[in-house]
Amino acid sequence: MRKIEKDIVVVGAGPAGSMTAKWAAQGGADVLMIEKRQEIGSPVRCAEGISKHWVEEVGITVNNKWVAREVRGAKIKSPSGHTFLVDEKNAGNEVGWVVDRVLFDKALAADAARAGTEIMVKTSATSLIWENGKIAGVRAQTYGEPIEIRAKCVVGADGYESQVGRWAGIDTSLKADDIDTCYQYRLTGIDYDPDYCEFTLGSAAPGGYVWIFPKDEDTANVGIGVQLSKVKHPADPKMYLDKFIAKRPGLKKGQPLEAVAGAVSICAPLDSVSMDNLVLVGDAARMIDPITGGGISIGCIAGMCAGKVLAKGVKANDLSMNTLQEYETMWRDRLENKQWRNWMAKEKLTTLSDETLDKIVHTFSQYGVEKLSVQDLLAVIKRHHPELVKEFEELI
């Protein structure tokens, strides 16, 4: 069997994997990144909305090739149609872009390659190599040929379906409350406001929301996430989405260019995403904002943290937890609090009735919010509807 020897093997060439590979390679590590698909970035399983504030931090150069559309902000819609406008005034740099993931993912992989990463497509990991009780790489199939990739550290960047973490024995299992099941069309020929991302809350999407993310003047990603614990019948997500579209004349006349299915975790931060000679990043590590279901920014930031630590570990020739503990510390310092807080907020939000959501969104639109933080939002509700905040007291 063919054997390859590397410092680091990254399984999965999504944004988190490419970021990890890039920062590790830049730091001097010999990195191989494998991708099971024949094309990086495809097929897309994403609503493609991102904020802007983190992009520079992780070293991504903005390129019009992958920016599909710049939006002015977001419209949060309540069940009966109250709208709260989020724009640069109250959200600052949270406002963002709708990207083209096919090109975005390729751009990030190209950055990793430029830093010295070797990439193999059509190559899927099949199991971990264990040696003397320690992880020593992965077995894989490349174009149908079984190979052994020996590495000092394995990076599981294999997304929502992650196998790497499970093989290693890291508990990544999810409760039904912590999963959103999703469906999306790219609709063209629609009438809508192409300058805002729109989010509709309430019973139109039980435990989740319906999104409209602009791709261009008459084309948008129109999709839905439904909390698994609130699914009553198989195919509910598609049914709810079709119903939502049928009720909006501007969308109803649209035609689908593609349909996308998927699932996303909306859980609290995992207790551990690393062990001797192995780390998880991105969706594979369940690093998703439980309120928005977004994971690109978090995955890229965590990927950068992982890559930097892996490079250090390669230099010190120690990729045990002695070194990797710093990765846990780094990503938790940067991301863990927000994931916790937003998970708790999600636990509350998903219990609210349409009437309560109407009141809350109406309060925001009426009185305005200076800054878009959970604390500021709650303070506004407290001032005008103190009875609604009782349930949220612990978050203030």
Place this chain on the structure above:
Amino acid sequence: MIVSIEKCHHCGACVGSCPKNAIFLNDLVLVFSDECNRCGRCVKLCPVGAITMEAKK
């Protein structure tokens, strides 16, 4: 478990959600391993209802 290949989008949502890690996506075909205990989570989870449980024999 029965998978409708006409409905399946090959998205892997069921793979990542299976509590027993009993579902595999081999290219475009979903495979259930013996680990499957027929908990039914994938039936509800599939966004397009491509998975059904066969009646108990």
